[in-house]
Structure formats: C-alpha cells, structure tokens
Amino acid sequence: MSQSQPPPRTGTVYLVGSGPGAIDLLTVRATRLIGEADAVVYDHLIAEGVLGLARADALKIYAGKETSKHSMPQGELNLLLVRLAREGKKVVRLKGGDPFIFGRGGEEIEILFEFGIPFEVVPGVTAAAGCAAYAGIPLTHRDHAQAVVFVTGHLRDGTVNLDWPALARPNQTVVFYMGIGGIGEICRQMITHGLPATQPAAVVQNGTSSRQRVITADLSTLPSRVTEAGISSPALIIVGTVVSLQKKLAWFGARVSSGGQEVRD
Template identity: 70%
Template sequence: MLMPDPNRTHPALPGTVYLVGGGPGDPDLLTVRAARLIAQADVLVYDHLIGDGILDLARPDAEIIYAGKEASKHTLPQDDINHLLVQLAQKYRCVVRLKGGDPFIFGRGGEELEILARHGVPFQVVPGVTAAAGCAAYAGFPLTHRDHAQVLVFATGHLKDGTVNLDWQALARPKQTVVFYMGIAGLGEISRQMIAHGLPPQTPAGVVQQGTTRQQRVVVADLATLEAKVQEAGITTPALIFVGGVLQLQPQLSWFEPQAAAETA
C-alpha cells in the first residue's frame, strides 16, 4: 500500500490524475499538452503500446510504473490499475495515466475514471491520435471518402468474454469503413462473418501492424484472402484490421517508408 508523502503540503488532499493519450506510436504525433504533462508528471503509469522515446520526456526523478496488457498477459489486472491510480493520487500532485492511442477509444479510460470519480479524485482527459486514424494515414488510405465510405465504424474484435459476437448485420454494410481493434486472433472469423452477412468476398480489406512506427507493415487484400495473406506475411499484434472500399486507394496514396524513417532516425 502506498503511503502519503510526508513532504507534501496537503497530504490529505488528492492530486490530479491526467488520463493522457499517447498516440499510435510515432512520438511526433503526441499532442503538445500530452508532451507537457509527461514532462511535468511526478509519476507515470503507462501501457504496453507506448511509442519508443515517449517516456524519455519524463523527469529523471519521476516514478515510472508499467501496467501493460498483452494478449493473455496482464502485468496488472484492470481492477488493480484502477485502485493504484487512487493510491497514487494520495501521494503525488501530478499523476499521468499514459495510454496508447486515445484513452476513450477501446482504452478502458472510462472504467478508470469511474473509480476516480467514486473516490473523489480530480481528473482531466487529454485526447490522443487514435490508432485507426494514425495507422490509416501512415499506411496510405483515408478512413472516409465521398466515393467509397460515408460511414466510419470502430469495433473491438475481442469482447470482454473472449468472444467475437458482434452486430455483424450492422458492420457488413456497403459504403462504410470498419476498423477492428484487437482482432488479429479472430481475423478469420471476422472475414467469414462479414461475407456471410452481405459483403462481397472481393471487398477490399487490410491489416496494419505497428502503424506509424519504423516497424510498420501493411497487408492489403480482400475479405476472402486476407487471413491467408496475413498468415503468410507473419503479421502479429499489435495490428488493426480495416475493411472497406477506401483500401483500394492504398497503392496510389501510400507515402510512408518505414525503412527510410529508420535510416534517418
């Protein structure tokens, strides 16, 4: 159990927890406010998908706590993280909870703030560039386009109970882009369900692994062949799945060269 800091002016008063979006990976995509808070923080609690170099912005004397979650491997259970933030707010004035992408888009940010609110801990939210926007931009296709997609849908490919039981009828509609977070393990099922509920097998689809970073890899195919091509390429997490007509623009609009970025870093 963390004890209140005796050197603090008002040890009985909670500090502020800043729920900060760390962006999709490239540290240049941090917001100015996110970078400023990371540099000011007394303590940072950070997730697995924080881009290289972002923690370098922290003060040398800041406490750094890893609370990352990988597939079937959680450093701290979510309930423990929620209560850790409450404890840290009793010890420090500035607590930064640093999450990949945007904390309110499949980042469990709402769950953490519910606990803080219940305990009377002040908090603020700093949005970040969500992975869908960052990965699509760096992979070379828009998420919306007047000719291809008038609707944009974000879905999780991994529900709390471990299933992939989604509203397939709503997801498998034409003229929209669907982005699946945390769905690589269920890619085959996602493709089959999208086809079974009405999308043509030739619907453009793709996967972006470690988007916006020097390790970015992109596979573009169609729903019928995407799983096989992803397996052939050896694509693993972290990665996002994209489905929709905008993917056909990728060969024309691709601009980011990870190898060139690595050589100039």
C-alpha cells in the same frame, strides 16, 4: 507545542493518450504533462520513446495489458492511481492511442470519481486514424465511404458477439481493433452477412512507427496473407473499398504487401 503537518494535498490524475506509435504525434499538452509528472503509469502500446520525456526522478510504473497477459489487474491499477494521487502526486496515466477509444479510460475515471480524485483527460490520435493515414488509406471518401465504424475485434473464448449485419453494410469503412487473433472469423462473418468476398481489406501492423507493415488483399484472402507474412499484434484490420486506394496513396516509407508481394517504398 508542535503541530502535526497537514496531510498532503490530493494530486490530479491525467489520462493521456500517446497516439498510435510515432512520438511526434503526441499533442503539445500531452508532452508537457508527461514532463511535469511525479508518476507515469504506462501501457505497453505507448508511443516509442515517450518515457524519455518524463523527469528522471519520476516514478515509472508499467501496467500494460496484452492478450492473455495482464501485468496488473484492472482493479489493482485503479487503486494504484487513487493511492498515488492521495500521496499528492501529479500522475499521468499514459495510454496508447486515445484513452476513450477501447482504452478503458472511462472505467478508470469512474473509479477516480468515486474516490473524489481530481482528473483530466487528454485525447490522443487514435490508432484507426493514425494507422490509416500512415498506410495511405482514407477512412472516408466521397466515392467510397460515407461512414466509418470502430469496433473491437477482441474475441473472448473463441466467440464473436458483434452486430454483423450493421458492420457488413456497403459504403462504409470498418476498423477492427484487437482483432488479429480472430481475423479468419471476422472476414468469414463479413462475407456471410453480405459483403462480397472480393471486398478490399487491409491489416496495418505497428502503424506510424518505423516497423509499420501494411497487408492489402480482400476478405477471402486476407487471413492467409496475414499468416504468410507472420503478422501479429499490435495490428488493425480495415475493411472497405477505400483500401483499394492504398497502392496509389501510400506515402510513408514502410513495408507494404499488396497482392502477396512485399515491397519497400
């Protein structure tokens, strides 16, 4: 009398941050898990070359989300992770930066919890920390900023719903994720709510990668400088007097635009 085979043991989903762009900023744990995974579900902002660390026979499923262009709806993606784990697979959900900083990681593991799927979270270098470091902009400095704020600048339907008075305080650095499309409104609101038009500000595009570009200006001129330079996503906006240190502290061999002039280190 034959016995039916037991159902496969439920696999585990690992939410893994791949960092801001440079593959050697991956953590050791992230590198190991990617190499062991049966399936890798990845975004469009993962570190360059990171998929090359996966096994040749591993499933590689693109689930990237770009502005106004979602290859896979979030609900469908959540159920995909559940299905792969129920098939007994070791699943790496690979995200750019850190999964818990504007990466929807919390939303995804809430669904995994509801379905009883085991999961772990592997932090990554978030874009603000990585891009600022490679641009030569310290996010905190005793003479400039005693606080740092991360905020999403993604504008829905052209509207802005942020706590501008809190963001426009002195002696802090504000980093806007996903804000390049609304940079004009962001700079205008920061001035309207108390920061001087001459407040130093910067944009870092493709931070930590060989394609990194840095634009430094002030709140009044940054939007036009970004337009002139043709900057597009992925890019971060950094506002604070720490930006004034960039010219002196820049160390990474990237294109740097300061005062409207682009140079190469």
